[in-house]
Amino acid sequence: MHTLRDIAQLIKAELFGDPTAEIIRTRPFEAAEPGDITYAANPSYRGRLDDCRATAVIISPPAETSSRNLLVAANPKLAFARAIQALHGTVYTGQGVSPDLITGVGTVLGRQLSILARVTIGRDCEIGDRVSLYPGVVIGDRCRIGDDSVIHSNVSVYDDTRIGSRVIIHAGAVIGADGFAFVPGEDGRQVKVLQLGRVRIEDDCEIGANCAIDRAAFGETLLKGGVKLDNLIQVGHNSEIGEHTVVAALTGFSGGARVGRRCVIAGQVGTNQHITIGDGAIVAGQAGVTKNVRAGAMMAGTPAQELNSWRRSQVLYSRLPRLADRIAKLEIAAGLREKK
């Protein structure tokens, strides 16, 4: 339990109301009850603050008079995320190492681990402190996993993978499978290009369920610090994704794609090989990125173009039948076509 004063401080909000009010948990606006802190996520909630049953509501400036305790924050969504962490985040406690752990020779384990049942680790690995490995996790040879990382059930990590600290990998993800590289031989059979590189995932990344991140042909496939991947994402060999970029589900990066920092890549996006997406770019869902994208651009469509010009084309696309009618009328007026 926290007082509202404590919470206000933790979430960096200004409190208008009773600093001694007690807060037990967070809940969405409509479902909130006394003891809850909530967040006026929807603009329409702003006019209904008095109807809300929460003990306190996080809002954006300006403050106002209300029967509710109000927490005013420049970024209320961020403040709410922090409130959730403060009230519901759990403190890590090591659950120990399951006696059935299988490890190869030369593997070194850290302290205060939570290695659950049925985990298999290869040889010459380094597992940091306070690492959590869930059942069915398979780690290959010569892998490194940094402190405080969490790898969920049935994740497969191939040999030589580097995983940083505080990384979360969700169930079923595959890290380090061979990049997709074949050359047709003289007889039409595909000759495999052996993939000699590896995958490196830097600190604070989160990787969604059933993602596939391929090892590099040479060198590294690289997820830089703080990258967040949703589920079912494909990262081709030798791709590099910049710091704090977020990527939604079912997107695929072809080999050698370079994505900048703090980009927002929506779902089901695809890219050509070796393209570059500049820092801070935003790519809309289902876009097909066939050329380099400048920093800060907003892109949409296949092939992807600037969002504004895509929107103009898209509006006209939906009016194509009308455009065709207008052309026909002009042709009649010009005597190029007979009236129907």
Added chain:
Amino acid sequence: MHTLRDIAQLIKAELFGDPTAEIIRTRPFEAAEPGDITYAANPSYRGRLDDCRATAVIISPPAETSSRNLLVAANPKLAFARAIQALHGTVYTGQGVSPDLITGVGTVLGRQLSILARVTIGRDCEIGDRVSLYPGVVIGDRCRIGDDSVIHSNVSVYDDTRIGSRVIIHAGAVIGADGFAFVPGEDGRQVKVLQLGRVRIEDDCEIGANCAIDRAAFGETLLKGGVKLDNLIQVGHNSEIGEHTVVAALTGFSGGARVGRRCVIAGQVGTNQHITIGDGAIVAGQAGVTKNVRAGAMMAGTPAQELNSWRRSQVLYSRLPRLADRIAKLEIAAGLREKK
């Protein structure tokens, strides 16, 4: 072995032919042999009934004179599905609980189970009667699985998941991983929004291989009774899919999507967050649903529009070079452009 009389009754078809004929199995029209029942799936098969070697053929009305035994059903595809079940469906027999089952404290197991080798179940779970768990299945804490459900190999189920009765989950699926929710902090780092909700899968759902169904931020991500998901589908946090809706492979529902009952969602469809798709709507493959869809609508394209208007635009799109030529000719006729 069944007589044709029995089969006709089971599949609710009218029999024209020998009620005592014996049926052993089902096979497709072209491959059928004596002892088989088959189905004139293709209209062209209707004219070739006498060539078919099957003992009986399921057709749509009207009946006709044929050397084959005929089973006339209003919905022959449905009748054939029932014939396959009648002839090839197996009766469940519990294979017992593998002695290597790992379960946490407080977990309660039902009767007549088929828990194969290398299954791991957490604490405080309730597993119903006649549940089948294949090797490598990992169930978290506080999960419930209803009677007669089947969970295939290497499925990962996170804590607190609710799975109904007669649910089938195919191999590699991940149920209950964290919803994808981050807020950029003042320093550009992504702050994780802890996901406090869970996944609920109601009775008679089927979930394809390597699907990913995320837990809710608050409350539930919900698959209602009889939902059928193909493989590699993403269901974002707090999505809700209505009864008996079918969804084809590689489709992704963003967070908070609400899909109605008896919808047909084709493959590689994507949706925006928080959109609603009305009951009975049909969405064509690769469509991008950016706005609410009315009940019964047929949608296509990105952004999705009504199928009919999409088709008109699409036809004109493929004729754009011709439209451009016509404009150029008009410009020449109007003296706005020189003749080439």
Added chain:
Amino acid sequence: MHTLRDIAQLIKAELFGDPTAEIIRTRPFEAAEPGDITYAANPSYRGRLDDCRATAVIISPPAETSSRNLLVAANPKLAFARAIQALHGTVYTGQGVSPDLITGVGTVLGRQLSILARVTIGRDCEIGDRVSLYPGVVIGDRCRIGDDSVIHSNVSVYDDTRIGSRVIIHAGAVIGADGFAFVPGEDGRQVKVLQLGRVRIEDDCEIGANCAIDRAAFGETLLKGGVKLDNLIQVGHNSEIGEHTVVAALTGFSGGARVGRRCVIAGQVGTNQHITIGDGAIVAGQAGVTKNVRAGAMMAGTPAQELNSWRRSQVLYSRLPRLADRIAKLEIAAGLREKK
């Protein structure tokens, strides 16, 4: 270590330089060091051969004078792939069968196996010689796996699957789950069409991480010899993919699709059910193949059309605002519209 003479012979290239030079490994052009063989992958590298630190560079004809040892090959990419294999390919050595292997009755194991920990095999299977099974692999009943095949961690193989020789299946893939087939019953509930067929994967196929290849309704879902699938690919029931065809990530083939030999199918492609793609066809990324595709065609767009006409339409699509302006001007000139 190899001499350059040996390498030239192995990769079928003509050597211009010192045949006794010693080669230790392969590296990319920019990163190469003495002892390396590399490949002028990028045309711009051709003018910078003297800057390269590699001991030898593979180039396309014609030969030229250079301070580097040159290996001239008609297909330098193919020659480089072979050099990588020659220098970095490992010789298989059986690691034996883990004592914790679980197998059902009637299963027959080959010789010189590498069955790692925590593998589960059903009954009546045949496992060939020199097969590698990684931890967490689950093989159902009555499966066959040919010689020299490699199945990576946490792969799930359903009953009755046939896998040829020298097949590689990457982690998390699911082979043989039920095809997606339901018929709405009179009450709107979906009736499952039992899937009685199986999956057959012929020799020399490679299947990417987290792919899903469904069993056939009747008969077989078939990957012919040498098919290469990238990650996260859906192959629907009764699909057939021809010899040496390559398919990029996140593509989905609907039920009954027939893809020819030596096709190149890019990423995120979708197909309708029962379509045919002719031999040697190329389908661009994100295309939606709704009709049969002739052999050798290059297709793009949704619905897919010939690449050339798609390009023309696409260029005009991006110029639609300009076309609309031109129509408006014509209308003004024709007195059909007032000047703004």
